[in-house]
Amino acid sequence: MKENREGIKGWLNPTRYGANRFAYWLQRLTGLGLLVYFIAHVIETSNIVYGRSAWEKMLAFTQTSEGHIVLIVVIGMCAFHAANGVRLYIAEHGKGIGRPGRPEYPYKPASLGLGMKACIWVSVALAALAMMYGAYVLFGEV
């Protein structure tokens, strides 16, 4: 059994399982990224209690081009994680995953129909749109 355990390598391999695996992998990566950002955001915003100069010092550090790029990536992660999370919530309640049936060649999983695949790509598209809007807001102010 032990040789079948692939650990992180198996977890990070999106190639063998199609769109569902890609979404699974991206959901976890974006989740971890968002958790790191959330902790950093709680810590950075705590500067407000140390007065105006501490707050402005923190803004000078984060409100830069590099800071904006990080924020745009966070916006994309947030949009994908939320949209794909809603898809998972719907699937968890048994909607859109097809009916169980006898496995027949070519063994297409009933759980990943056209609707579910479309939802994954819509999540990716929403993330791209959100990132574009974020870039417009963050870099649009001259």
Place this chain on the structure above:
Amino acid sequence: MMVRESSIMRIHYYTGLAAIILVAIHILFRLTVPEGYSASLEYENVIANYKNISYALVLELILITVAVHGFNGLRVILLELRQGDVWESTVKWLCIAGAVGIIAYGTRTIILASMV
């Protein structure tokens, strides 16, 4: 006390859905300032946000829902990678400590900033 994994996952989904709505409100507060996004981050503006009881409540709810959802998500990922009694117990308690710690720290900021 043992909590069923299905109940924990139900909490995971509900905190996720709640976080979508609450974070959307949080972002709207930054985007609806007439002077623009940068102006919304000015010291007076942010302090005024914290002094607004309704908004402070939204921030506290974001803190709780995202911390619970995030640290439970981390727990799920770590339990998928490895199993075993010691590992599962360690991961569980570290994630609980992480969530409680970040909620406590964020709550401190909300309370102190609202009293400035």
